[in-house]
Amino acid sequence: MVRFLDHLRELSASFDVLLCDVWGVIHNGVAAFPEPCEALARFRAGGGTVVLITNAPRPAASVEQQLRRLHIGSDVYDAIATSGDVTRHFIADHAGKAAFHLGPPRDQPLFDDLDVAFAAEAGEADYIICTGLFDDETETPETYRALLEDARARNLAMVCANPDLVVERGHKLIYCAGALAELYRTLGGDVTFGGKPHAPIYEQALAQAAERRGAPVARERVLAIGDSVRTDLAGANNFGVACLFVSAGIHASEVGARDNPDAAALRTLFSQASRPPLGVTRKLRW
Template identity: 30%
Template sequence: MAAAPLRSVPGTPDSARAFRCLDGLRSLAEKGRFKAWFLDQFGVLHDGKQPYPGAVSTLEKLASHGAKMVIISNSSRRASVTMQKVNSLGFDASLFVGAITSGELTHQSLLRRDDSWFASLGRSCIHMTWSDRGAISLEGLGLQIVKNVEDADFILAHGTEAIGLPSGDVLPMGLEDLELILKRCVEKKIPMVVANPDYVTVEARALRVMPGTLGAKYEKLGGEVKWMGKPDKVIYRSAMMMAGVDDARACVAVGDSLHHDIKGANVTGMESIFITGGIHADELGLKSFGEVADSAALQALSCKYNAHPSYVLPSFMW
């Protein structure tokens, strides 16, 4: 199982623009070049409802070749919830060293406040959260959830379906109404913490709007945003510590988002595998699972997002 020839965009350095098309992960795993594998979950392992074809067995085969695997996800939920999720979908959670999520990083930052930026935050917040997907608990963080912008010190964005109420309940709300709240918050000049930087995610073969969309809107309005998770190198460094690997060159990140997964790997100095059947499938003109993307379309999309994978693969397959 060999990689396809190196592809690169004319007029640019191969090291920055080149990628290899794979028909599976076996060749990389058998070479043993990468000690640590950092796997995105939505769009790579599963679609939120079920695992992708072959993903469970591929994970098992990777583990059998000695790969230290860490889930690295922009989920706004805690790491423990992520492990429960993959286990419930049929993956053997014991095959992972652990999980690092943007939600976990956010929770720990709000709890410890050992960073100067978080130390300066107040305790009252507008909480943008989930409704149908299940609200996110802020228990133990000592925060006061407020409904009125005038009473808020900052915005905490975990979801895009509702705002939290002081009672602990949630008030379902559409994106347009959430954006109206953002406009009022900009006028007050309060900061925003985005606990999930993704713009969209794959869910049951469709795309769902994620908190990153709200963060991008807030920045466009002139607001200050603290992005937690990919593509920031902090989450990748945390995964390296968890895997016990201190050399980024011995790591590979696998993801379906050029802007988040692949860009994050680029800035951290590690190689990456771009799964084309995830959130970019429509942009690449892919109609069915496992369909191979056109090389020219891949090059154009990589340049559009200024994110350059080392390898390209239709799905997480052996």
């Protein structure tokens, strides 16, 4: 049975910490969503702690700049955990190695203050750092098949700084680094992932929450919020925390009308996961 929840306040007394997804939940890359932002701010005002947990392939400071451009204020969250920050630890552990950056120039903050030598071509690299497509408006993963086949022939490892397959930009779905990483895996390539659904980003987020609260946080008092079965729901399940699923996100077209999702379609969607979410909300609101 799918449990629909219209208001975050129905769950607020049961949780101290929210680990909230960003793209598709509080903004779409073009505009902020006022009601979800208000809901998070109201949760914080009641003593709760909010850590934004995102597969953005950039450091938290860079993500915060984007939030400011979208007029999302600091009253909405306490801290930010990013796939980019997790990836930076990998890069630091491979200092001096030649890396081929597969991704757009906007992701350059990922490398700030790190000892990384860049290879002009994949064939000259020791490994690949994938943050996305060079042009995600016009290209698809198939654009990169030949490059990835050559990298696989050279046994190059890849670190994927954004495990998302797609993300909403406005009302359009665009490919992310995860789509390239999955193609590389089908070719037999070795891929390390930096963000959700893998444990390191959740461990970082929980540590940030504990620091803000001044005490360790029990996982049963943590609620993850997100719109992706593959990353948000799977990540919450793997980490042992509850999940509130936002249906009006990247899966909206699979589950019926954006404002009125079909329960049977949701059950089919959740069958991909080890267990269903605690509840489903069409859009996060207080």
